[in-house]
Amino acid sequence: EVQLLESGGGLVQPGGSLRLSCVASGFTFSSYAMNWVRQAPGKGLEWVSSISGGGLSTYYADSVKGRFTISRDNSKNTLYLQMTSLRAEDTAVYYCAKVGSSVTTYHAFDLWGQGTMVTVSS
Amino acid sequence: DIQVTQSPSSLAASVGDRVTITCRASQGISISLAWYQQKPGKFPKLLIYDASTLQSGVSSRFSGSGSGTDFTLTISGLQPEDVATYYCQKYNRAPPPFTFGPGTKVDIK
Numbered sequence: 001e002v003q004l005l006e007s008g009g010g011l012v013q014p015g016g017s018l019r020l021s022c023v024a025s026g027f028t029f030s031s032y033a034m035n036w037v038r039q040a041p042g043k044g045l046e047w048v049s050s051i052s053g054g055g056l057s058t059y060y061a062d063s064v065k066g067r068f069t070i071s072r073d074n075s076k077n078t079l080y081l082q083m084t085s086l087r088a089e090d091t092a093v094y095y096c097a098k099v100g101s102s103v104t105t106y107h108a109f110d111l112w113g114q115g116t117m118v119t120v121s122s
Numbered sequence: 123d124i125q126v127t128q129s130p131s132s133l134a135a136s137v138g139d140r141v142t143i144t145c146r147a148s149q150g151i152s153i154s155l156a157w158y159q160q161k162p163g164k165f166p167k168l169l170i171y172d173a174s175t176l177q178s179g180v181s182s183r184f185s186g187s188g189s190g191t192d193f194t195l196t197i198s199g200l201q202p203e204d205v206a207t208y209y210c211q212k213y214n215r216a217p218p219p220f221t222f223g224p225g226t227k228v229d230i231k
Contacts, residue, residue, distance in 0.1 A: 044207075044223075047220040047221065047222065059218075095166075100171060108168055108177075108211065109166075
């Protein structure tokens with residue numbers, strides 16, 4: 001079955017760190033760029049970060065640049081998001097999402113995980 | 123940076139009505155635009171990509187059009203299961219590479 005399964009969310013204090021994971025199955029993981037998208041409670045979707053299929057190219061939203069690091073382990077079919085210096089405004093459901101093309105990083109997201117909740121609060 | 127706006131922010135229509143949602147990019151993005159449907163408590167679902175290409179398995183009630191800066195999503199014959207929030211998204215090299223619109227909430231009147 002083609003799916004993405006996130007884990008690693010939870011409650012963390014402001015200034016703390018957390019690492020999210022997303023395990024992929026059912027497709028050739030290394031052929032596709034991957035993304036993290038977040039959604040604060042009651043708010044819209046916000047793209048967070050992207051990584052190319054080989055892992056050599058990464059991109060970040062200005063809101064997380066310098067604090068979050070995206071990476072992937074293609075041998076384990078797993079995507080990661082290392083989050084540091086967390087703020088209250090980082091509270092959200094974090095989704096991993098696959099691009100729909102193996103040719104380019106810049107494409108619509110055709111497969112989404114169920115999401116994992118991150119709460120930043122003291 | 124390229125900004126993406128949507129209108130209206132919400133709407134209510136009757137079952138069977140034709141519904142149109144508009145998305146506008148602050149700079150030309152060719153056809154690099156997608157539409158998603160998100161139901162409460164669920165992850166987003168891709169409906170349309172490349173402005174007008176229907177994603178596999180998506181109902182033909184949904185259609186997309188436009189290029190450059192102005193795009194539309196049309197639901198031909200609104201159904202109760204279409205109640206959701208709809209987001210447009212641009213994707214191209216111009217920074218930031220991915221930007222979502224603020225969303226349009228669709229309800230049944």
